[in-house]
Amino acid sequence: MIARFGDALSRLAGRWMPDPFIFALLLTLVTLALGVVLTPNSPAAMVGHWMSGFWDLLTFSMQMVLILVTGGVLAQSPPVRRVIDALAARPHSTGSAVVLVSLAAMIAALVNWGLGLIVGALLARGTGASLKARGIPHHYPLIGAAGYTGLLVWHGGLSGSAPLSVATPGHFLESVAGIIPVTATTFSGLNLALTLALLAVVPLILRAMTPRKSADWQGMEGGGLAAGPDLASAAPTPARTLNESRLLGLLVCLPALGFLVWHFSRRGLAGLDLNSMNLAFLFLGFLFFLRPLAYARAVGQAVSGSAGIILQFPFYAGIMGMMRDSGLVEVFSGALVSFSSPVTFAPLAFLSGGLVNLFVPSGGGQWAVQGPILLEAAAQLGVSPSATVMALAYGDQWTNMLQPFWALPLLGLTGLEARQIIGYSSALMILVAPVIIAGLIIFSL
Numbered sequence: 001m002i003a004r005f006g007d008a009l010s011r012l013a014g015r016w017m018p019d020p021f022i023f024a025l026l027l028t029l030v031t032l033a034l035g036v037v038l039t040p041n042s043p044a045a046m047v048g049h050w051m052s053g054f055w056d057l058l059t060f061s062m063q064m065v066l067i068l069v070t071g072g073v074l075a076q077s078p079p080v081r082r083v084i085d086a087l088a089a090r091p092h093s094t095g096s097a098v099v100l101v102s103l104a105a106m107i108a109a110l111v112n113w114g115l116g117l118i119v120g121a122l123l124a125r126g127t128g129a130s131l132k133a134r135g136i137p138h139h140y141p142l143i144g145a146a147g148y149t150g151l152l153v154w155h156g157g158l159s160g161s162a163p164l165s166v167a168t169p170g171h172f173l174e175s176v177a178g179i180i181p182v183t184a185t186t187f188s189g190l191n192l193a194l195t196l197a198l199l200a201v202v203p204l205i206l207r208a209m210t211p212r213k214s215a216d217w218q219g220m221e222g223g224g225l226a227a228g229p230d231l232a233s234a235a236p237t238p239a240r241t242l243n244e245s246r247l248l249g250l251l252v253c254l255p256a257l258g259f260l261v262w263h264f265s266r267r268g269l270a271g272l273d274l275n276s277m278n279l280a281f282l283f284l285g286f287l288f289f290l291r292p293l294a295y296a297r298a299v300g301q302a303v304s305g306s307a308g309i310i311l312q313f314p315f316y317a318g319i320m321g322m323m324r325d326s327g328l329v330e331v332f333s334g335a336l337v338s339f340s341s342p343v344t345f346a347p348l349a350f351l352s353g354g355l356v357n358l359f360v361p362s363g364g365g366q367w368a369v370q371g372p373i374l375l376e377a378a379a380q381l382g383v384s385p386s387a388t389v390m391a392l393a394y395g396d397q398w399t400n401m402l403q404p405f406w407a408l409p410l411l412g413l414t415g416l417e418a419r420q421i422i423g424y425s426s427a428l429m430i431l432v433a434p435v436i437i438a439g440l441i442i443f444s445l
Helices: 002-016 020-038 043-053 058-076 078-088 094-111 113-133 140-147 161-166 189-208 238-243 246-271 274-289 292-326 328-337 345-359 363-381 385-401 408-414 418-444
Strands: none
Touching: 002 189, 002 418, 020 043, 020 292, 020 328, 020 345, 043 292, 058 078, 058 113, 058 274, 058 292, 058 408, 078 113, 078 274, 094 113, 094 140, 094 189, 113 140, 113 274, 113 408, 140 189, 140 408, 140 418, 161 363, 161 385, 189 385, 189 418, 238 292, 246 274, 246 292, 274 292, 292 328, 292 345, 292 363, 292 408, 328 345, 328 363, 345 363, 345 385, 345 418, 363 385, 385 418, 408 418
């Protein structure tokens, strides 16, 4: 039954799910129209909100490009290829592949969401290539969807934006909720129980989604990892000597890697953020190639996959601007929480977070615009602020399985299209919803 459900949604997505860029354009128009209809904003005002937010994600966009590029370069390096090949050689079927890939992606995402995204993408790509090389029929889009599941648990992990925000002295909602330590959010009984439940349930659901062998099965093949650049032999020249100088590469890599060792020795896992992770990927990839020109050419091969990020992120920033400045977030959240009780508030806040995430696909950005509304409502109903924070966090990560925004790096690395994985990930989204809602209700009683 689960396999038929996943297959049905996959076929539906294949027919109706447009390219992610088209999805971004449609969401832009829908958000503009909703702002005009549901708020006192004129069309001109909504366009102004759109433009005010259009460039808000430039720094973040570059960080995501670097995640994709440096991850792709690491995938081409001999040491990482050996590790990926060793792990990827273990599965002997689609079922065992999706269990391995989803567990690895989710565990890595609990440490850092970006790490989970790259680990899931690289392992899905390597597993597909290994199964193909061994002549084992497999379903590559389902394996790719498994690589995306880290984004289903990340907000309950160590890099969760909302829990980290409210644990920081001086945060913008301190006057409403005070300081909420991570022991009450990330390390709460609610979050630990739900995270463990998702780690157990998600791989089993994906395994159960494995389609029966059919005519399409043989066509679902994984692409191989790109080989590292092979420099043609030529007569030695000073320029060629510099291009291939391992000593030059080493002299540049060692100070940067030394800085990272010092950074993490002082701050531990708290020092793991987008910038430190990108720095680590950048210079580990350089170290693994060592020859400067070989590394530069590997970067050139990896850059092409970042086109979707460069093009689409400004549009999502514009959507966030319209949602934030027009009052649409208040409209959406208020409609869901206006008829709630202390028991139903957390599930409704979860659904509210899931809905808003489709328009504001950034955990930190969503918390900034939606957090004040939910915490005020929670205070009126006598609901715990920590439970409210986690309910929104779960909603934010839940609809990532339907929103192709975060899938762009994975799609770039795996060579898949959004419509090939969103059917399976959205089926997973529907099937895990009762688990999350039940947990929120049980812990609110």
